[in-house]
Amino acid sequence: MVKVFIYPATSLILSDMVARFGHTPLSSATAIRERIQTAGLESPPLQITPEEPKKGLKWAAVEVPAGVRGRMSLYGPMIEACEAAIIINDADLAFGCMGCARTNELIKFLVHQKDIPRLELNYPKNDDEGVKFVAAIKRFLTELGEAK
Amino acid sequence: MTQPVRIAQLSCGPEYSGIQHEIDEAAREVGGEIFYPDVALKDIRRDFTKFGLDVKSPDLKLAIARAIALVEGRVEADAVFIATCFRCAEAAIVRNELRRYINEHSRLPVVSYSFTERTTSGTLLTRMEALTTIARRRALLARETQKGLTLGLDSGSATTKAVVMRDNRIIGTGWQPTTEVIKSANEVIAHALSEAGVTRDEIQAVGTTGYGRFLIGKEINADLIQEELTVNSKGAVYLANRQHGPATVIDIGGMDNKAISVMDGIPGVFTMGGICAGASGRFLEMTAKRLGVEITELGPLSMKGFGGRVPMNSYCIVFGTQSLVNALAAGSTREDVAAAACHSVAEQVYEQQLQEVDIKEPVIMVGGTSLIEGLVFAMGELLQTKIVVPPYSQYIGAVGSALLASGFIKDD
Amino acid sequence: MTAYTPTHVGSVTKYVMVESFDITPADLALRGYEISKGVMIKETCFGLVISGKEEEVDRIVTELRKIDPDHIFVKDRGFPPGDARRCRANLGGARPGYNGLEFEMSIIPYVSHGLEALKNIDEKTVPPMENPLERPLLDIYKLKKLIDAQES
Numbered sequence: 017m018v019k020v021f022i023y024p025a026t027s028l029i030l031s032d033m034v035a036r037f038g039h040t041p042l043s044s045a046t047a048i049r050e051r052i053q054t055a056g057l058e059s060p061p062l063q064i065t066p067e068e069p070k071k072g073l074k075w076a077a078v079e080v081p082a083g084v085r086g087r088m089s090l091y092g093p094m095i096e097a098c099e100a101a102i103i104i105n106d107a108d109l110a111f112g113c114m115g116c117a118r119t120n121e122l123i124k125f126l127v128h129q130k131d132i133p134r135l136e137l138n139y140p141k142n143d144d145e146g147v148k149f150v151a152a153i154k155r156f157l158t159e160l161g162e163a164k
Numbered sequence: 165m166t167q168p169v170r171i172a173q174l175s176c177g178p179e180y181s182g183i184q185h186e187i188d189e190a191a192r193e194v195g196g197e198i199f200y201p202d203v204a205l206k207d208i209r210r211d212f213t214k215f216g217l218d219v220k221s222p223d224l225k226l227a228i229a230r231a232i233a234l235v236e237g238r239v240e241a242d243a244v245f246i247a248t249c250f251r252c253a254e255a256a257i258v259r260n261e262l263r264r265y266i267n268e269h270s271r272l273p274v275v276s277y278s279f280t281e282r283t284t285s286g287t288l289l290t291r292m293e294a295l296t297t298i299a300r301r302r303a304l305l306a307r308e309t310q311k312g313l314t315l316g317l318d319s320g321s322a323t324t325k326a327v328v329m330r331d332n333r334i335i336g337t338g339w340q341p342t343t344e345v346i347k348s349a350n351e352v353i354a355h356a357l358s359e360a361g362v363t364r365d366e367i368q369a370v371g372t373t374g375y376g377r378f379l380i381g382k383e384i385n386a387d388l389i390q391e392e393l394t395v396n397s398k399g400a401v402y403l404a405n406r407q408h409g410p411a412t413v414i415d416i417g418g419m420d421n422k423a424i425s426v427m428d429g430i431p432g433v434f435t436m437g438g439i440c441a442g443a444s445g446r447f448l449e450m451t452a453k454r455l456g457v458e459i460t461e462l463g464p465l466s467m468k469g470f471g472g473r474v475p476m477n478s479y480c481i482v483f484g485t486q487s488l489v490n491a492l493a494a495g496s497t498r499e500d501v502a503a504a505a506c507h508s509v510a511e512q513v514y515e516q517q518l519q520e521v522d523i524k525e526p527v528i529m530v531g532g533t534s535l536i537e538g539l540v541f542a543m544g545e546l547l548q549t550k551i552v553v554p555p556y557s558q559y560i561g562a563v564g565s566a567l568l569a570s571g572f573i574k575d576d
Numbered sequence: 577m578t579a580y581t582p583t584h585v586g587s588v589t590k591y592v593m594v595e596s597f598d599i600t601p602a603d604l605a606l607r608g609y610e611i612s613k614g615v616m617i618k619e620t621c622f623g624l625v626i627s628g629k630e631e632e633v634d635r636i637v638t639e640l641r642k643i644d645p646d647h648i649f650v651k652d653r654g655f656p657p658g659d660a661r662r663c664r665a666n667l668g669g670a671r672p673g674y675n676g677l678e679f680e681m682s683i684i685p686y687v688s689h690g691l692e693a694l695k696n697i698d699e700k701t702v703p704p705m706e707n708p709l710e711r712p713l714l715d716i717y718k719l720k721k722l723i724d725a726q727e728s
Binding site for chain 3: 043062
């Protein structure tokens with residue numbers, strides 16, 4: 017099983033595909049779950065405290081907005097831990113955890129910096145593209161499994 | 165229990181900056197309730213395109229769609245709170261445009277704020293209180309004349325002020341620097357009462373505002389305890405005799421500055437800033453001290469000078485003062501230095517705060533700093549308008565409180 | 577600030593979504609309840625939310641997928657079911673993630689079609705999707721064509 021970072025990290029489709037073809041998706045939900053299930057200071061709704069933007073300083077400087085640094089405290093460790101990545105490039109309507117374009121640019125950049133297998137796609141727009149989309153992902157994930 | 169005031173939040177980032185609960189708490193403390201206008205994906209797509217501001221962040225697209233849902237009445241709210249990350253240019257553009265859009269197309273009071281991870285509910289409290297007041301107390305804020313015998317007290321960070329009013333006239337005032345909050349309040353009240361020639365027992369209603377409003381309000385059993393944004397707006401248009409139509413109120417205070425866009429005496433959009441002391445009355449106090457003049461003399465002195473002759477490289481209170489000291493050492497006149505200090509404060513308020521409200525004439529300056537004519541002049545130059553400084557402008561909060569408190573006089 | 581004591585520690589929660597003409601979320605729930613053995617299952621308009629120990633949740637998810645593998649999709653959720661911090665009833669509106677899910681649900685039929693098609697063909701024979709990062713800005717021949725079209 018390979019740890020695959022998915023972008024958008026909130027994606028149902030990618031999360032499902034990665035698990036369906038036998039690997040572990042690294043997604044927003046798993047990062048949020050970790051926050052929600054860890055004791056600390058009360059900070060609803062996401063249990064992200066003002067400490068998280070400070071932890072985010074590892075990936076973005078202090079003049080970068082707090083929201084970017086707070087998000088990076090979720091994604092930074094996942095990007096470091098991932099062994100492969102699937103990126104959907106036209107994910108313009110992923111809100112919440114993927115709601116900040118500047119964070120998203122930084123996430124993609126950091127993933128590109130890593131020397132790991134990576135698949136870049138767009139969302140399918142019709143049935144034909146749906147076949148190509150699933151085939152590309154299946155091929156990518158199967159090869160990951162074989163390489164392992 | 166009364167229904168909470170429903171405050172719609174349009175935002176990007178607070179949950180991820182760890183401050184969403186501070187926003188929720190500030191709202192709750194003043195009887196408000198934060199909620200997120202519900203929109204469907206098709207609304208987001210349609211309204212984002214319709215609005216025409218092509219931003220990239222999905223959460224900003226969502227904020228735009230939510231704003232349109234509020235303005236078009238598809239989602240009901242009493243007030244709007246717009247919050248985005250400090251230092252995000254994309255979000256700042258959206259924040260400004262949404263604030264303007266909501267203000268122009270609805271009667272919803274709006275406050276916008278750019279936060280950092282250090283933002284606390286305390287910093288948001290006055291803004292939230294103003295939002296809930298405007299939503300809940302429109303009837304009270306509609307009052308245009310003072311009646312009976314009332315007392316207003318403004319417990320500010322730098323000075324404490326009191327006025328006694330009778331039948332729409334100011335008959336007693338008191339003013340002194342704030343030292344011990346309650347002691348200062350008692351002393352200015354005693355002074356105002358004695359000048360008015362009345363006793364505390366005769367006063368029919370009392371109102372308090374300013375930083376110390378809760379403490380003093382409890383101490384002197386006030387009928388009205390109200391934040392300074394709505395009170396000062398009311399006081400400003402009352403004293404300037406501009407109770408109808410639009411107006412802009414600027415109050416450069418000891419600790420923070422307020423810029424309020426007013427319609428018929430009720431704030432529509434407002435900002436409160438207080439990040440840098442270099443943009444406050446405090447800086448002018450320090451300048452006066454360094455020049456060896458009383459703060460009251462700084463205004464006339466600066467009117468004789470020309471600020472452009474003094475290089476000011478920083479807005480910071482420490483480095484700004486250093487620039488003035490250097491200028492004096494290099495031979496600049498005291499008049500020019502005084503003018504440069506006034507210009508620096510006016511320019512900083514103009515650049516950092518007045519961009520967040522729509523400037524509509526008349527522009528009314530209030531608070532103690534409005535008596536420094538060099539500052540008023542500098543602001544007028546920047547805004548290209550003649551600034552109105554009403555009589556008793558330094559007592560603005562106290563007058564507003566006394567005026568609004570008369571709504572609490574029980575008819576016998 | 578007050579201390580935070582988490583609940584549901586060690587549990588996982590997953591969404592099981594269904595996009596099908598043949599089965600409904602209610603059918604899925606019925607099957608879920610049969611095999612739940614005490615694991616919490618909650619119905620939503622898209623499908624189910626299942627919460628419990630990881631092995632248990634995975635077991636149920638594997639079983640449910642079998643009903644209609646090409647039309648059932650699964651993803652993790654950070655919060656346990658009905659958590660007040662994410663609940664629509666408490667927030668006045670949907671959490672932002674909901675709109676994102678709404679968007680992907682509109683794409684899901686193409687993915688289902690892809691999964692169905694690949695049962696009969698080898699994925700290695702399917703031509704690759706265009707890599708969005710490698711797409712040339714404008715092909716020179718296409719540009720020539722455009723210019724010619726303008727002139728005629």
